[in-house]
Amino acid sequence: MGEDRPDTRQRLLLVTGMLGAGKSTALRELEDLGWEAIDNFPVRLLDRMVNQDDGYSLAIGFDCRTRGFLPGEVIEQVRRWSDDRNLSVTTLFLDCAGHELERRFNETRRRHFLAQDLPVSSGIAAERELLSPLRRWADVLIDTTDFSVNDLKQTIRDQFAQDAPKEMTVTVSSFGFSRGTPPGADLVFDMRFLDNPHWEPGLKEQTGLDEAVGDFIERSAVFASSFDKIRALLLELLPRYAEQGKTYVNIAFGCTGGRHRSVYTAEKMAKALREGGFSPTVLHRNLGSRAAELVEGTQHP
Structure with a gap:
């Protein structure tokens, strides 16, 4: 048997989830781990970011605010990429309980993108319904309801560090x-x-x-x-x-x-x-x- 060859495929990680669940924190941590991280990149331009460079690791964040965001189209795009032997594609979904999301929005005094003049709970409910296909589709689901910022950072390191330690x-x-x-x-x-x-x-x-x-x-x-x-x-x-x-x-x-x-x-x-x-x-x-x-x-x- 020959020696194992290193995986030279481009690593593509799609990071999405509920607003306020920690996407920005996750992307910053991924960047520290050596990924090239881009947030809220237009979905229609995703194909241009996939260039099959050897060993290239790219994390792209998107959510309900991203231009051209339609969960069904994202899923179909991921399916097409999955057939490409030069690509290793993973989808990460960050979730959080509604009551905690409300607390975070109220604490920061930010308006929910889908709430407009409605209560923040209405925006969260609409967003959850919109994202439900992606949540079911995602390879990795992280619930940040009870997480501190450090807890999320550690979980991202555990899951996505490119050079995992050889020993446990x-x-x-x-x-x-x-x-x-x-x-x-x-x-x-x-x-x-x-x-x-x-x-x-x-x-x-x-x-x-x-x-x-x-x-x-x-x-x-x-x-x-x-x-x-x-x-x-x-x-x-x-x-x-x-x-x-x-x-x-x-x-x-x-x-x-x-x-x-x-x-x-x-x-x-x-x-x-x-x-x-x-x-x-x-x-x-x-x-x-x-x-x-x-x-x-x-x-x-």
Whole structure:
């Protein structure tokens, strides 16, 4: 058998979706990743941008504001391109729940393109109906309802980085459920079954990085057995993910405030995974948050 030849086809990524769902952010991130990015390019001129240069990567953004935009015609154009052996064509659709889109429009005080003098909700409804064929057709769908800007950037990097790492990248993170579950997590473990160090005298202002907090958590009757089971599960799953070609795996441990139990468990698990042959990165999302009793809830007797 001969050696694998590099893919020299032109890469074409069509980026579309709901207004306010993050298309501009996605295109900027794609540009940082090495794609040539163009936004709101007239649909009737798309053929002129496809020139089959070897290895050329082009991301084109369009939406309901783009001149000549008709979803059915875009789909037919993509079908024609898909028959071209010199092209690799992918369609990305960015979606977002209506209530969140309304919040974003109201926050920026922008008028929806299709709303005119109607409420923004009317414009969003009309746009969703117009784009529904493209949403069904798209190869990749990203829902940004619960995403921060950084969440979307990371998702774009995971999906469309041209030079993906040869080895799987493992991230072990901690977070507080009171501040929301990380949208990019692949595996989430809830550590709130452990006794909460927040209510232990002298530990509230400390974190899971402090020895005294770790000692308190380790004294829990169920910590050792549950930790061992999670570690065994991860050491079984991670090689299987790698075999399936998964590039990034984010393992998230959560507790109420994200400062004690989740932090300690994430640090200890990262160490265990290193011993198992992996090289995880550790992130603590809410480590710097203020210790608040209203967040932590009531103390159990």
